[in-house]
Amino acid sequence: MAAKKVVVGMSGGVDSSVAAYLLKEQGYDVIGVTMQIWQDEDEFVQEESGGCCGLSAVDDARRVADRLGIPYYVMNFKQEFKKNVMDYFTAEYLKGRTPNPCIACNRYVKWEALLNRSLAIGADYIATGHYARIEQLSNGRYAIKNSVTAVKDQTYALYNLTQEQLSHTLMPVGAYHKDEIRKIAEEIGLMVAHKKDSQEICFISDNDYAGFIDRECGDQVPPPGNFVLTDGTVVGKHKGITHYTIGQRKGLGIAFGHPVFVTEIRPETNEVVLGENRDVFTYELDADHINFMSIPDIQDEMLLKAKIRYSHSGSMCKVTRTGEDTIHCEFLEPVRAVTPGQAVVLYDGEYVAGGGTIL
Ligand SMILES: Nc1ncnc2c1ncn2[C@@H]1O[C@H](COP(=O)(O)OP(=O)(O)OP(=O)(O)O)[C@@H](O)[C@H]1O
CATH class of the missing domain: 2.30.30.280 (Adenine nucleotide alpha hydrolases-like domains)
Incomplete structure (x- = not known):
């Protein structure tokens, strides 16, 4: 039987490089792809900072692919990224909300766009270097589960993937700790073994969100x-x-x-x-644009753990369905700074149950 074909999203970092190596070792037919997502053509070849798709990213990824002996391509996803991530980001800020662009990038660019293009060229899966695991549960559904290392957990930003997307996705580094991944990279002689992790929002430098919005939106600001x-x-x-x-x-x-x-x-x-500080605490929130993962829907009232931002450790809440595309969460203890535009991600034990966008 022919080996299953997998396209690995290679950002030039150590995680996706080792992901490609692990999948090759497991017998997959591996193809490396770096997505060009926001730089202009000239910036793309001049960038030296090592952002997630700059020159050093492409150079590093190409070198890793050479070393592993896998085919490697750069694909242009700038239009998809502009529409689904940058324009969404600025539109949300103009409405007084605080979006999470990485979640939008995951769902619509890394998955929808890259997966569709990969399936079109005959791949069976796409893979990334995310620290998370995917399992098919006894109810038949696919769900994201915490990686073995909670310190580098990335499940929050992945709650919005669909069942179809998950069924075509592999995340091989989720079974390892970060130091094990670096050690593997060292052992197989990858130059990127000690490269530092990527920054928070790739298209904004120095965390200057307002400056970026001013430049993008001009007199709409x-x-x-x-x-x-x-x-x-x-x-x-x-x-x-x-x-x-x-x-x-x-x-x-x-x-x-x-x-x-x-x-x-x-x-x-x-x-x-x-x-005052006490005024920032609240017991409840509503969310829309919901997506379910380990569970098909909310039945009656469910007690789940909710994270209301990437860095939140999670709080227990009672979740109910309030409409076609909405849920309500009532927390057992008050939570600080519920922020419209951020995601609320629900966990059932170790699994992502689902989530939505805070209203
Ligand atoms: N420009 C890109 N092209 C292709 N895949 C990408 C790109 N940016 C990110 N990815 C994929 O998404 C995963 C998570 O991205 P993130 O920016 O969080 O990287 P990271 O945790 O620093 O991992 P890495 O060490 O692989 O850079 C990467 O491991 C990679 O598989």
Whole structure:
């Protein structure tokens, strides 16, 4: 029987390089692909910082592919990335929300676009170097499970993959710890063995989100407006709602003599609401654009663990279905800074049960 064909998304980093090696060892017919996603053509060949698709990424990935003796290609996904990630990112900020672009990139670029193109060229699977595992459960559904190493868990950003996508995906490094992956890379002589991990949002440098939005959106960017208290009392001027997120304390440029926090962003009146730390805590949230993984749906009321941002350790909540594409979560303990636009990801034990976008 012919070997199953797998396209490995190679970012030039150690994880995806070792992923390609492990799959080759397991007998797959492996093809390496680097997606060009946001740089201009000239930047793409000049970039030296080692971002997720710069020159060093392509150079490194090509060298690894040579070393492993696998075919390697660079594919252009700039249009898909612009539409589904960058435009979505700026549109959300203009609405006073705080999006997670990596989740959109995973679902619509790394999976939808790369998987479709890979299937079209006769591949059976795509693979990445994510620290997560995929299992088919006894109910027949596919689900993402924590990697063996919780420190580098990446399941939060993967909750939105469909059953079809998961059934065509392999994540071989999820069974290893990061130091084991580096050791394998060293043993097989890969130069990238000690390359540092990639930065947070690949298309934004120095975390300057507002500057990026200004450049992308020009005069669509909301103007400065008022800082207000919950009762509407005006207490100062803000720089424009795209500069703020829920729970933020630093960079408000306003002195109260005690710490104040952003508790709400009101795009309709162009106001940013400030309050005390206790005002940032809440017991509930609603979410839409839901996706289910280990479970087919929410039955009645389910007790699940929810993460409301990438760095959240998770809190137990009662989840109910409230509509065609919506859920409601009621937490047993109050949670801090529930932020519209971020994802709420639900866990049933070690498995991702599903999730949605916080309203
Ligand atoms: N430009 C790209 N082209 C192809 N695949 C990519 C690209 N960027 C990321 N990936 C895939 O997505 C996975 C996770 O991306 P992430 O940016 O989190 O990388 P990472 O954890 O630093 O891993 P690596 O060490 O492989 O760079 C990578 O392991 C790789 O398989």
